[in-house]
Amino acid sequence: MKPTVNKFTWKIGGAAGNGIMVTGAMLAKYVTRAGLWSVDYSEYPSLIRGGHNVQVVQVDDEQIFSHDQGNEILVALNEDTVRKHVAEMSSQGAIIFDPDRLTINDAMLGGRKDIQLVPVPLVKLALQEGGKDLMQNTVALGATLALLDAPMDLMDEIFKDTFGEKGDAVVQLNQKICKAGYAHVREQHPAKFPWSIMPKPQEPRMVIDGNSAIALGFLQGGLTFYSAYPMTPASSILTTLAELAPKYNIVAKHAEDEIAAVNNAIGASFAGSRAACGTSGGGFSLMVEGLGLAAITETPLVIVNAQRPGPATGLPTWTEQGDLRFVMHASQGDFPRIVVAPGDPTQAFTESARALQLAEHYHLPVIILTDKYLAEGHWSTPLFDRGAVPMQRGGFVAPHEHQGKDWYGRYADTPSGVTPRPVPGQAGGVFLANSDEHDQYGFADETAVNRLMQVAKRNRKLESALPHLPPRTILWGEPGADVTLVTWGSTTISCREALRKLRTAGVTANILQILYILPFPTEEVTKAFASAKRTILVETNSSGQLGSVIAGYTGKRCDHQLLKFDGRPFWPEDIVSFVTSLH
Amino acid sequence: MTTPLKNTDFNTTHFPTWCPGCGDFGIWTALKNALAALEMKPSNVLIVYGIGCSGNMSSFIKSYGFHGLHGRALPAAIGAKLANKNLKVIVVGGDGDGYGEGGNHFIHALRGNVDITYIVHDNQVYGLTKGQMAPTTELGQPTSSTPEGTVDQALNPVALAIAAGGSFVSQGFAGDVGQLTQLIVDAVKHPGFSHVNVLQPCVTFNHHNTFSWFFKRVYKVESVQHDFSNKYEAFARALEWGDKIPTGLLYREIRPTWVDRVHELDGEPLATRRIDTIDISKTLQSFT
Numbered sequence: 001m002k003p004t005v006n007k008f009t010w011k012i013g014g015a016a017g018n019g020i021m022v023t024g025a026m027l028a029k030y031v032t033r034a035g036l037w038s039v040d041y042s043e044y045p046s047l048i049r050g051g052h053n054v055q056v057v058q059v060d061d062e063q064i065f066s067h068d069q070g071n072e073i074l075v076a077l078n079e080d081t082v083r084k085h086v087a088e089m090s091s092q093g094a095i096i097f098d099p100d101r102l103t104i105n106d107a108m109l110g111g112r113k114d115i116q117l118v119p120v121p122l123v124k125l126a127l128q129e130g131g132k133d134l135m136q137n138t139v140a141l142g143a144t145l146a147l148l149d150a151p152m153d154l155m156d157e158i159f160k161d162t163f164g165e166k167g168d169a170v171v172q173l174n175q176k177i178c179k180a181g182y183a184h185v186r187e188q189h190p191a192k193f194p195w196s197i198m199p200k201p202q203e204p205r206m207v208i209d210g211n212s213a214i215a216l217g218f219l220q221g222g223l224t225f226y227s228a229y230p231m232t233p234a235s236s237i238l239t240t241l242a243e244l245a246p247k248y249n250i251v252a253k254h255a256e257d258e259i260a261a262v263n264n265a266i267g268a269s270f271a272g273s274r275a276a277c278g279t280s281g282g283g284f285s286l287m288v289e290g291l292g293l294a295a296i297t298e299t300p301l302v303i304v305n306a307q308r309p310g311p312a313t314g315l316p317t318w319t320e321q322g323d324l325r326f327v328m329h330a331s332q333g334d335f336p337r338i339v340v341a342p343g344d345p346t347q348a349f350t351e352s353a354r355a356l357q358l359a360e361h362y363h364l365p366v367i368i369l370t371d372k373y374l375a376e377g378h379w380s381t382p383l384f385d386r387g388a389v390p391m392q393r394g395g396f397v398a399p400h401e402h403q404g405k406d407w408y409g410r411y412a413d414t415p416s417g418v419t420p421r422p423v424p425g426q427a428g429g430v431f432l433a434n435s436d437e438h439d440q441y442g443f444a445d446e447t448a449v450n451r452l453m454q455v456a457k458r459n460r461k462l463e464s465a466l467p468h469l470p471p472r473t474i475l476w477g478e479p480g481a482d483v484t485l486v487t488w489g490s491t492t493i494s495c496r497e498a499l500r501k502l503r504t505a506g507v508t509a510n511i512l513q514i515l516y517i518l519p520f521p522t523e524e525v526t527k528a529f530a531s532a533k534r535t536i537l538v539e540t541n542s543s544g545q546l547g548s549v550i551a552g553y554t555g556k557r558c559d560h561q562l563l564k565f566d567g568r569p570f571w572p573e574d575i576v577s578f579v580t581s582l583h
Numbered sequence: 584m585t586t587p588l589k590n591t592d593f594n595t596t597h598f599p600t601w602c603p604g605c606g607d608f609g610i611w612t613a614l615k616n617a618l619a620a621l622e623m624k625p626s627n628v629l630i631v632y633g634i635g636c637s638g639n640m641s642s643f644i645k646s647y648g649f650h651g652l653h654g655r656a657l658p659a660a661i662g663a664k665l666a667n668k669n670l671k672v673i674v675v676g677g678d679g680d681g682y683g684e685g686g687n688h689f690i691h692a693l694r695g696n697v698d699i700t701y702i703v704h705d706n707q708v709y710g711l712t713k714g715q716m717a718p719t720t721e722l723g724q725p726t727s728s729t730p731e732g733t734v735d736q737a738l739n740p741v742a743l744a745i746a747a748g749g750s751f752v753s754q755g756f757a758g759d760v761g762q763l764t765q766l767i768v769d770a771v772k773h774p775g776f777s778h779v780n781v782l783q784p785c786v787t788f789n790h791h792n793t794f795s796w797f798f799k800r801v802y803k804v805e806s807v808q809h810d811f812s813n814k815y816e817a818f819a820r821a822l823e824w825g826d827k828i829p830t831g832l833l834y835r836e837i838r839p840t841w842v843d844r845v846h847e848l849d850g851e852p853l854a855t856r857r858i859d860t861i862d863i864s865k866t867l868q869s870f871t
C-alpha cells in the first residue's frame with residue numbers, strides 16, 4: 001500500500017469516565033503544533049459513567065473542517081468500541097487495545113482480515129511507570145505516535161505546557177508513560193503502518209472549541225458579568241469563564257435557574273456592565289420573558305443559545321439546528337433583536353465580542369445561536385484577530401449632559417432610536433426602566449400616541465445598527481458554481497468540507513452562509529439566489545426552517561433540500577453524495 | 584451646607600393610584616422617610632420593583648427605578664448590585680410576586696447574602712389581578728381563585744427566611760409607619776441581604792386580615808426582650824401567627840456578603856472597568 005503522509009483519522013472509544021476526551025485533545029494539539037490541521041468531534045450519551053463514548057480526531061495537510069467516516073487508527077478501550085466501529089476501518093488500519101482487558105476475535109472484526117491488531121498492555125504499562133490506570137490513555141497516545149512514526153519531543157513539550165502548573169513531577173510522569181507506549185509499539189510492531197506524520201513549520205495555531213471561542217470573544221469584548229445555569233452543550237462557557245475569572249477580574253455567576261440568569265444579566269447590564277448569559281434551548285425557553293424585558297427597557301443583553309435536539313430534554317448531548325424560528329420570535333410582543341449564528345470558532349470569537357458592543361451601543365438584545373457540534377467540537381484554527389472589532393463603550397450619556405435636570409428623558413424619541421442612557425448612581429440622571437409601556441421618563445403610559453412613538457423608536461434602533469454589522473452573508477467558494485449550498489451555523493463547517501471533496505470530484509459548488517439571521521439580509525440573499533444556478537438547502541432540522549425563513553423574506557425557495565435530524569452533524573459524504581446524485 | 588432630605592423629596596408628579604386606605608400608602612411613606620433619614624439622594628439609590636399593586640410604587644418614588652418582571656425583581660437587583668457594588672439597591676415587591684412566582688429567587692437570595700434590602704408587601708392576596716390566593720393566604724380563606732377556601736397551608740415568609748439562611752429577617756406592619764421606617768433604615772444599613780416582610784392590609788380584596796385585625800394582634804419584639812442573635816429563639820418567634828404576631832427585627836447575623844467573598848469584585852466596580860486595555864493573548868497562547 002502507498003504510504004500516506006499527514007492525513008489520517010484517529011478514534012478512541014470507551015465507557016464514559018474513561019477520560020478519553022483529554023487524550024483526543026492532546027493528539028489534536030500535537031498535530032496542530034506539527035503544522036497540520038485537525039478537527040475533533042465527540043459523541044457521548046447523557047451519562048457520566050458507562051455508555052459508549054467516542055472521540056474522533058481527523059488530521060489533514062490542508063485546512064480541514066469536518067471529519068468523514070473513514071478511520072485509520074482505533075483505540076478500543078472496550079469490546080463495544082471494536083464492534084461498533086470496525087466497519088469504518090480502512091484497509092491496513094490499526095486497532096490499539098489492551099490484551100489484558102480485551103480479546104479481539106474474528107467475529108468481533110466481522111470477518112475483516114485487513115486490519116492490523118496492535119495489542120499494547122495499556123494499564124500494565126501505566127501502572128509500571130507509576131501512574132494510575134486512567135493513564136492508559138496516555139500510553140495509547142504514545143502507541144499512536146509510534147505507529148505514525150511521529151517524533152516524541154513535540155509531545156514532551158505539550159506535556160510541559162499542559163501540566164507545567166502542576167509541577168515537574170506530573171509533567172515527567174506523563175512523558176514517561178507516553179514514552180512507554182511509544183517504545184512498546186516500536187519494539188513489538190516494527191511492521192510498517194501506511195500512515196505517518198511529518199511535521200512542517202508554520203505560524204502558531206490553536207486547537208479550540210466553539211464555546212471557548214465564545215468565552216474568549218466575550219473577554220475580548222469587555223464582558224465583566226456572565227450568568228448561567230448549567231445545561232449541555234452550553235455549560236463550558238460558564239466553566240471556562242469561571243476558571244478565567246480571577247485572571248480577568250470578571251464575575252461568572254452560577255445562578256439558581258435560567259430565569260435568574262437572564263435577570264441577573266439584565267440587572268448587571270442596567271447598572272452599566274457588559275453582561276451576557278448562556279444556555280441551551282430548554283434554558284432559553286425560561287429566559288424568554290427576560291428577553292422581552294431587555295427589549296422594552298432597552299437594556300443591552302447578550303444571550304447564547306447552544307442548541308441541542310428537542311423538544312423538552314430531547315437528545316441532551318447531540319446536535320441539531322431546531323431553534324432557529326424559536327429564537328427569531330421568542331417572547332411576547334413584537335420587538336427588534338439581532339440573531340447571529342457563527343459557523344466556526346473564528347466567527348464565534350469575533351461575533352461574540354461584537355455582540356456585546358452592538359447590544360451596548362444600540363440597546364438591543366443580541367442572541368448568539370450555536371449548537372452542540374460547534375460548541376463542543378475542536379478545530380485547528382489560526383490565532384484569533386484580537387482587533388477584529390475595535391472596542392469602545394457607547395450608548396451612555398455623560399453626567400455633564402444632563403446636569404441640573406430633575407428627571408432624565410431616557411426614553412425620549414431620538415432620530416436613531418437610541419436614547420443615550422445614564423447608569424444608576426449618576427447624578428441628575430434619574431429615570432425609571434419600566435416593563436410596562438412608558439413615557440420618556442419611564443412612567444407607565446398607555447396612550448396610543450405614546451405607544452406608537454415608543455414602538456417606532458425601538459424598531460428604528462435596528463436600522464441604526466445596520467451599518468455597524470459585518471457582511472451578513474458569506475459566500476464560500478467561487479461565484480458562478482454549478483451548485484450553491486444554502487446553510488447557516490455549524491452546518492457551514494460540514495458544507496465547507498464537502499466543498500473540498502466536491503472539488504476533487506469535479507463538481508463546482510459554493511456555499512451561501514447566512515451569518516446574521518436577524519436583521520435578515522434580504523437584499524444579499526435575493527441577489528445570491530438570482531445568480532445561483534441550483535440551490536440546495538442544507539440544515540440539521542426536520543422542517544427546513546432556514547428555507548422557510550428565506551422564502552418569507554425573499555419569496556425564493558431552494559431547488560432542493562437536504563435535511564438531517566438524527567442528532568449527528570452532516571458527514572461531508574452525506575452532502576457530496578446528495579450533490580453528485582443530482583448531476 | 585446641604586439641607587437635609589425630606590420625605591417629599593422622593594415624590595414624583597404621579598400620586599399613588601392605590602385604593603383609598605390601602606396599606607401600601609404606609610409602606611410608601613415609611614420607605615420615603617427611611618431614604619430621607621439615610622440621606623440617600625434619589626440618584627444614589629436604585630429601587631427594583633416586582634409586578635403588582637406593590638410594584639406600582641415605581642411611579643410614586645423618585646429614584647433610579649427598575650420595574651421588572653413579575654417575580655423577578657430579586658435577580659435583576661442582584662445583577663445590578665454585583666455590577667456596581669457601591670450602589671444602594673432596594674427591592675419592593677408583593678407576596679405573590681416574591682414568594683409565589685419568584686420563590687426560588689427568594690430562597691437563593693437569602694443564601695447568597697448580596698447586600699440589598701428586600702421589602703415585601705404581604706397582603707396575603709393578589710391585589711393587582713383582583714383577589715386570588717397568595718402563598719401567604721390563611722388556610723381555608725376564600726379568594727376569587729379558591730371560592731371554597733384555600734387548601735394550601737399558608738407560607739410563613741419570615742420562618743422561611745431564617746431557615747434558608749437570611750442574615751437580617753424582620754417583620755413590619757403598614758399600620759405602624761414609625762416602626763417600619765426604622766426597620767427599613769436598619770435593613771439598608773445591614774451589610775448583607777435584609778428582608779422586611781410587611782403586613783399590609785388590602786382593603787379591597789382581603790376582608791379578613793384587616794387593619795383592625797392586625798392592630799389586635801401585632802406586638803413589638805423589643806417589648807419582650809427578644810434576642811435577635813439567637814436563631815432558635817428567632818425561629819420560634821417567626822412561627823407565631825394568630826393571636827400574637829411579632830413585628831420588629833427577628834433575626835440578625837453578620838457574615839461576609841457575596842461581594843466580600845468574591846475577590847474578582849475587589850477594587851473598581853465591574854460597571855466602570857476599562858475595556859480597552861484587555862489583553863487575552865496569554866489565554867489564546869494556552870490554546871496553541
Ligand SMILES: Cc1ncc(C[n+]2csc(CCOP(=O)(O)OP(=O)(O)O)c2C)c(N)n1
Pocket residue numbers: 634635636637638653676677678679680681704706708709710711712717
Ligand atoms: C408572568 C406573569 N404572570 C402573571 C402576571 C399577572 N400578575 C400581575 S401582578 C400579579 C399578582 C400580584 O400579587 P402580589 O404579588 O401579591 O402583589 P399585590 O398586587 O398584592 O401587591 C399577577 C399574578 C404577570 N404580570 N406576569
Ligand code: SF4
Pocket residue numbers: 600601602604605606607636706710711784785786787788
Ligand atoms: S387592590 Fe388591595 S393591595 Fe391593591 S391597591 Fe387596592 S387595597 Fe391596595
